[in-house]
Amino acid sequence: MPSNDSLFHDISHAEAPILPLDWAIPFKAYCSLDLSIENKELNGIVISDPLACQRYIDSVLEKNGAQVAYGGYLEKRALYADSDRFSEGGARNIHLGVDFWCKAGTNVIAPLNATVHSFKNNSDKGNYGPTIILEHKSPVGAMFYTLYGHLSVQSLDGLYRGKPVKRGDVLAGLGTPDINVNYAPHLHFQLIVDLQGYNGDYPGVCSQEHVEFYRNNCPDPNLLLGFPE
Template sequence: MPAPDLSAKRTAYDAWLAARTGRPAETVPGLSEALPFPLDPEGLARRGWSDLPLYWIPEPGIVYADGYGEDRAIYDTPIFNPEGVEPRTIHLGLDVFALPGTRVHAPLDGVMHSFQRNDNEKDYGPTIILEHEVTPELTFYTLYGHLSLDSLDGLEPRKPVSKGQEIARLGSNDVNGGWAPHLHFQVILDVSDKHGDFPGVCRKSEQEAWLTLCPDPEAFLGLGQRR
């Protein structure tokens, strides 16, 4: 569970977001025109799926994005659903589906906080976390999961990153944790002692606290209402 004292930081973040001028850089090319892609039971049923197919990829030139706060039916491995406890099904980030190798860009200036390969089944695979100090009083983080393995080459903690800079590429399903190719993008107000990893899914009973800690990525990215 997140620490209970997040309200002040969330208030500061929301105030910064409301006062922000200009848009962040497009994290994935074509994201501003992305189509919805729900993966809750109804969304899966509309596609005739019972799960997200491992080998599915978008049509060339099409980007899909969806999933923040979504109660999903695709988290069926022990990492999300250990025996005897409440499963984790509420998605805390935005999933952006595009072709393997698609470029990923930093939305804001920042520094490289941490990175690692999370190589468990249905995990993030190669992962990067950036740190953004947007005011003297407000620092937050953005996470990029399911990357290509070579995205981690040559990275150094605290190395500066510029808005719009290419930081990674999307990984294929043999390196990205075993998923159809996509970017998991998440805004995190406090990563605590985590390095190169952070929960991207929470229990339904704990979603209020986790969704406070991890604000809506669509609002951060300036995507607006796409439905």
């Protein structure tokens, strides 16, 4: 299958990374986070419990003197083991976006000019909770989408399909665990090439069987964000 990575090569970004969180938080206040099944630090931690997950994240932030922990693209996680929605049709445990773990209420910033494609409160347990999908046009005219999940309910107020959004606009705020459907507060940020007819939702986790399809349809967000390697 041809790669869609080239779609993002012509989208320039500044010397500093493009970030979909409050620009008042400098990138030096970010640290990487490993929630994969290979991380031995997670042995004995029920990472699917939002309180246990938050305690672990807080320990990583404190250790690194950071405000935001990020990572997770194509990470195989135990985080979804307790949710029935991720066991239907085979175990889905491979994460398709980048997560930014930080305080509830943190502003989510539009990283690029866009229009609102769709939005929805996906409120069933284990889902995204309030979700926004933006539509973008590349320099060569190709369409692609960015998904923002685990937001506050208020983030959906005043939205409508086709609403213009400018780079740097405050798009949303992060929700609390009762609103983001049982997760520690974080932003799920995902690139999508073909939405396949979805509105306000798109799979954010896949099975090993389908990982090659989703790797192509949901490329590494760092192609856009430009994090240092």
